[in-house]
Amino acid sequence: MHFHNEPASPPFDVPKNTVVPGEEQFRGEARKRQAWRTGASDEAMDAATAHRIKLRVQPACDAVQLLTDEMIRLAGGATPGKTIDRRRRCHTRQIAMYVCHVALGMTLTDIGLGFGRDRSTVAHACGVVEDRRDDRLYDEFVATLERIVVSATAIGQGACHDV
Numbered sequence: 001m002h003f004h005n006e007p008a009s010p011p012f013d014v015p016k017n018t019v020v021p022g023e024e025q026f027r028g029e030a031r032k033r034q035a036w037r038t039g040a041s042d043e044a045m046d047a048a049t050a051h052r053i054k055l056r057v058q059p060a061c062d063a064v065q066l067l068t069d070e071m072i073r074l075a076g077g078a079t080p081g082k083t084i085d086r087r088r089r090c091h092t093r094q095i096a097m098y099v100c101h102v103a104l105g106m107t108l109t110d111i112g113l114g115f116g117r118d119r120s121t122v123a124h125a126c127g128v129v130e131d132r133r134d135d136r137l138y139d140e141f142v143a144t145l146e147r148i149v150v151s152a153t154a155i156g157q158g159a160c161h162d163v
Helices: 023-038 047-074 086-102 108-115 119-132 136-156
Strands: none
Touching: 047 086, 047 108, 047 136, 086 108, 086 119, 086 136, 108 119
């Protein structure tokens, strides 16, 4: 018998068949990410959302990730063809997520869908990058990347044209 003043049993005592609160929501989010990544239709994501993600969110996230990778290579962070370790790939992705949020004004949820991650992971990434911006060189690097992304977006939207 469990009384209110007694601590609940630890999570490892829960039988395998027991549904953990929030588990269904997590599975739903995972189905959404899988649906747009693979192109499969899934009732968890409506057609309009899937269409918006495939046409706008995914290409923007991919482009920012590519620009971030190239900028890091140019800055001497990695050489083309050299295997990049997991930590460096993770931090590169965090910078790209941050730039999508700050420079492009994308929501954390959209960025998460674009990178195949949860919105809380995107929030963590933004916090990590923001904390590292106290370093002057790192701040200059991220600011430069932001300007490049904003400029590339303006060009892509036709804001710059021949006079």
